[in-house]
Amino acid sequence: MQVKKAGLLTKIVVLALLIYLATALLDLRGQLQDARTEQDILSAQVAQTQQEIAEKQYVLENKDDPDVLEQVARDKGFVKPGEKLFVDVTN
Helix, strand or coil: CCCCCCCHHHHHHHHHHHHHHHHHHHHHHHHHHHHHHHHHHHHHHHHHHHHHHHHHHHHHHCCCCHHHHHHHHHHHCCCCCCCCCCCCCCC
């Protein structure tokens, strides 16, 4: 049984398919890298949000603790009577 050699048109079609597949693969590789970068950014945002939630939950659980109350008041900008507040405006 003899094997028939591929014609010029068949070779061109196969070469075009190979080029298309190679460019599609490179495009998918770029999309995968972008998706991984976005995943890292979103993971960092999730971790930061979880940290903030944990801090707020701690404040809620310890709302009667005088130290927690004072810290919340300071975060809101409140000062004790007779206390002087200095605001850094150099930024």
